Amino acid sequence: MTLLRGRGYASVNYPTGMNLGGDPSQALIHATTMGAFVISLSSVDLGQGLKTVVAQCAAETLGMPMANVIVDTADTDTGPHCMGTFASRGTHRVGNAVIMAAREARDVMLAVAADELEVDAGDLETDGTGFVRLKGSPETRIHIQDITLAAHFKQGKTISGRGIFLKERNYPVPETGEMDPDSCQAHACTVADVEVDDETGVVTVLGLHNTYEIGRALNPAMAAQQVEGGGWMGVSHAIFESTEPYYPASRDHGPVDFCEYLMPGPAEIPVQESVILERPASNGPFGAKGIGEMTANAPIPAIANAIFDACGVRLTTMPFTPESILRGLDALRA
Amino acid sequence: MKIVNLKVNGVGKTFIARPETTLLLALREQLGLTGAKRGCAQGACGSCTVLLDGDPVVSCLIPAMTVDGGDVATVEGLADGPVLSDVQQAFLDGFATQCGFCTPGMIMSAEALLDRNPSPTRDEVNEAISGNVCRCTGYEPIVSAILDAAERRRAGANL
Ligand code: FES
Numbered sequence: 279m280t281l282l283r284g285r286g287y288a289s290v291n292y293p294t295g296m297n298l299g300g301d302p303s304q305a306l307i308h309a310t311t312m313g314a315f316v317i318s319l320s321s322v323d324l325g326q327g328l329k330t331v332v333a334q335c336a337a338e339t340l341g342m343p344m345a346n347v348i349v350d351t352a353d354t355d356t357g358p359h360c361m362g363t364f365a366s367r368g369t370h371r372v373g374n375a376v377i378m379a380a381r382e383a384r385d386v387m388l389a390v391a392a393d394e395l396e397v398d399a400g401d402l403e404t405d406g407t408g409f410v411r412l413k414g415s416p417e418t419r420i421h422i423q424d425i426t427l428a429a430h431f432k433q434g435k436t437i438s439g440r441g442i443f444l445k446e447r448n449y450p451v452p453e454t455g456e457m458d459p460d461s462c463q464a465h466a467c468t469v470a471d472v473e474v475d476d477e478t479g480v481v482t483v484l485g486l487h488n489t490y491e492i493g494r495a496l497n498p499a500m501a502a503q504q505v506e507g508g509g510w511m512g513v514s515h516a517i518f519e520s521t522e523p524y525y526p527a528s529r530d531h532g533p534v535d536f537c538e539y540l541m542p543g544p545a546e547i548p549v550q551e552s553v554i555l556e557r558p559a560s561n562g563p564f565g566a567k568g569i570g571e572m573t574a575n576a577p578i579p580a581i582a583n584a585i586f587d588a589c590g591v592r593l594t595t596m597p598f599t600p601e602s603i604l605r606g607l608d609a610l611r612a
Numbered sequence: 613m614k615i616v617n618l619k620v621n622g623v624g625k626t627f628i629a630r631p632e633t634t635l636l637l638a639l640r641e642q643l644g645l646t647g648a649k650r651g652c653a654q655g656a657c658g659s660c661t662v663l664l665d666g667d668p669v670v671s672c673l674i675p676a677m678t679v680d681g682g683d684v685a686t687v688e689g690l691a692d693g694p695v696l697s698d699v700q701q702a703f704l705d706g707f708a709t710q711c712g713f714c715t716p717g718m719i720m721s722a723e724a725l726l727d728r729n730p731s732p733t734r735d736e737v738n739e740a741i742s743g744n745v746c747r748c749t750g751y752e753p754i755v756s757a758i759l760d761a762a763e764r765r766r767a768g769a770n771l
């Protein structure tokens with residue numbers, strides 16, 4: 279028995295959003311009497327962190343603390359329109375819509391504050407702790423709770439804003455095939471180190487080294503976790519997960535339920551090392567591109583290339599099972 | 613049907629269990645404790661893990677009728693008001709949760725481990741959470757948070 283080591287790499291360019299028939303998302307924002315800003319969306323947070331990221335976008339734009347922002351991902355029957363949470367589009371599309379809505383609301387907030395302070399709205403700024411104050415004269419200030427009370431009970435105004443990001447439908451140029459189907463692309467490269475047991479055919483992924491260029495990491499901790507969680511999923515697709523070849527033809531063999539569906543557990547995780555590069559995208563919210571689905575992509579071909587490097591077996595069908603390795607080794611020896 | 617008396621997080625509870633009521637459904641639907649999650653309902657994912665008489669169990673496989681007189685601990689019982697337990701705090705500090713669906717189960721498995729083994733190795737942590745599936749984090753932050761919690765607990769015990 280020999281343990282063969284190998285290293286391989288793969289790169290991915292990943293589009294943010296889709297062409298569809300146009301790819302819009304909308305956001306509405308309004309201030310409550312207590313001075314909170316409620317963002318209404320029909321976009322869904324299913325664990326990817328959309329609510330956190332859009333709350334950051336709103337807080338930054340409004341100049342208010344995160345604690346003053348409530349994200350209400352209500353319901354597709356009643357919320358502002360969103361195409362959905364897919365195609366790594368949430369941060370980009372919804373983030374942009376939220377920024378636009380928050381800008382409009384900020385303008386009203388400053389106008390109401392200006393009336394209360396009897397100054398010009400153009401001379402006001404936010405301090406990030408909940409106050410609007412006069413530039414150069416910070417003691418002339420008013421708290422957001424007093425601004426919303428004044429808006430609702432004295433001035434008769436809503437502090438609110440509307441936002442939309444629309445990526446219009448794009449058609450290819452017939453002569454060249456050229457088109458602009460997405461708004462920007464994120465880029466990544468993964469280097470995988472593997473060990474192949476030439477007797478059992480078992481592949482162990484020892485390490486994944488990831489580099490991601492994602493415009494701007496709006497939330498660096500979540501971006502890093504997305505990369506490593508996606509890396510884990512890539513390993514899982516590469517060497518474990520399959521319902522084939524028995525599904526759907528026959529359920530007599532192979533996994534019939536999730537008790538038997540193989541996924542790596544905590545003991546099978548490789549060492550991961552990740553670097554995030556930031557080159558702000560001109561049309562992204564604060565420069566961000568999408569970093570969703572792409573994180574599970576590059577690890578798979580990188581592992582396939584590392585297996586080839588380790589033992590000369592070129593595999594093109596996932597998952598890279600011990601059986602496929604052993605058959606490949608037999609073919610090389612024949 | 614059977615009237616079941618149970619201690620849940622130290623408080624006595626009484627409810628009526630039908631033959632098909634699992635401990636998980638009793639907790640979630642009759643006692644209003646929705647911390648334990650129903651991921652697979654077949655014992656494969658660990659998202660429903662609670663402690664029964666101190667042992668981690670998948671509550672989706674336990675008929676509620678059989679736990680009369682038992683002592684159950686769920687994730688809701690860990691925090692002391694606004695103060696999180698050491699394991700919860702370590703998960704928060706170590707960013708060991710993404711969607712959070714696996715988190716209550718992971719934390720209860722970790723509690724059970726640290727109760728019997730205050731100084732686990734990384735391998736022992738892996739073993740202890742091997743019945744808990746996480747689809748988001750890649751496990752590393754979870755394992756590190758549990759090791760971190762163990763260290764905090766030991767440091768606390770030495771004070
Ligand atoms: S719900 Fe109990 S193990 Fe999955």
Ligand code: FES
Nearest residue numbers: 710714746747748
């Ligand atoms: S954090 Fe989503 S399943 Fe673990």
